[in-house]
Amino acid sequence: MECTDIGPTLLCQTPVTRTANTSGLEQLVSNLRTDQTPQLHRAAAEAMTINGTSFFRDPILFDILRKLILPQLFKANHADRKLRIWSAATSTGQEAYSVAMLIAEYFPELENWDIKILGTDISSHVIDWAQHGRYRLLDVNRGLPARMLLKYLVRDGDEWQVTDSIRAMCEFRRLDLCAEVPGHHGFDLVLLRNVLLYLSSLDRQRAFRAAHSQMKKHSYLMLGAAEQAEDSTNLFRAKFEGNFCYYRALPGPEAA
Numbered sequence: 001m002e003c004t005d006i007g008p009t010l011l012c013q014t015p016v017t018r019t020a021n022t023s024g025l026e027q028l029v030s031n032l033r034t035d036q037t038p039q040l041h042r043a044a045a046e047a048m049t050i051n052g053t054s055f056f057r058d059p060i061l062f063d064i065l066r067k068l069i070l071p072q073l074f075k076a077n078h079a080d081r082k083l084r085i086w087s088a089a090t091s092t093g094q095e096a097y098s099v100a101m102l103i104a105e106y107f108p109e110l111e112n113w114d115i116k117i118l119g120t121d122i123s124s125h126v127i128d129w130a131q132h133g134r135y136r137l138l139d140v141n142r143g144l145p146a147r148m149l150l151k152y153l154v155r156d157g158d159e160w161q162v163t164d165s166i167r168a169m170c171e172f173r174r175l176d177l178c179a180e181v182p183g184h185h186g187f188d189l190v191l192l193r194n195v196l197l198y199l200s201s202l203d204r205q206r207a208f209r210a211a212h213s214q215m216k217k218h219s220y221l222m223l224g225a226a227e228q229a230e231d232s233t234n235l236f237r238a239k240f241e242g243n244f245c246y247y248r249a250l251p252g253p254e255a256a
Helices: 015-019 025-034 038-048 059-076 094-106 124-132 146-152 201-213
Strands: 002-006 009-013 082-087 114-121 134-136 153-156 159-162 170-174 187-192 215-223 236-241 244-249
Touching: 059 094, 059 187, 059 215, 059 244, 082 094, 094 114, 094 146, 094 170, 114 124, 124 170, 146 153, 187 201, 201 215
Parallel strands: 082 114, 082 187, 114 170, 187 215
Antiparallel strands: 002 009, 134 159, 153 159, 215 244, 236 244
C-alpha cells in the first residue's frame, strides 16, 4: 500500500485503487456506486481477483473426472469424436493444462479426437501467463505428480514449459464470467471453481446463466468444494458420487 500525505488528508493507494485509477478505497466505493460504466467495474473486479491456483487442485475432483465423467462424455461423443471443455476461472492456466494432461495420460485412444479446452479469466495478466505455459519450480511442485512433470513439461533454465501437445489442446482468452463466449457453444463440461465465493448473489446468477446458455443438455458442471448452485439457480441438477457433488445441466423447459 502506498500512502501520500497531503496536509489534513492521507491518501492510501492499494493495487485495487491503482488499477481502477482512484486515489483510495473510499473514492473507489463511491465511484462504483455512481458510475455504471463497464470499464470501471471490470478494472475493480480484475484488481480484486485472487489468482491462487495449482496443478490438479482438489484431487478428488480429478479422480471423479477420470473415473466417471470423462468416460461418460467420451461414450456420449463417440460418433463425432469431439469434446469441448471450459475452465471458466482458469487463472494462470494450471486447471486447463491439468485436464489436458489427465486426458493424455489416461485416455491415449483419444489422440485423434477434436478436443479443445478453453481457459478464461477476467485478468489479462494471468491469461498472458497461461498462454505462455511457463511455470516456476514452486508452481510445478504444487500438485503435479512427478511422472506428469517429466512427461508433459520440459525444463528450460529455472522454469518449466508445457509441451506443445498439451498446449495444442488448450486455448486461453480474457473474459468476464457473466459474458457470452464468442465462437464457443455446446460445452460438454464446465469447471467453474473457487470463484463464486467472491461474487455477489446477482453475479452468481448471471454466471450460472452464462454457463448454462453455452452448455449441451445434460452436460456437466463442477464447482469448488465450498460452493453450490442450489441457492443461485435452478438450471442444474445436483448429483452425488460418494461425498462429492457435481451438476448436470437441465434442458430449457425443465430449467424455466
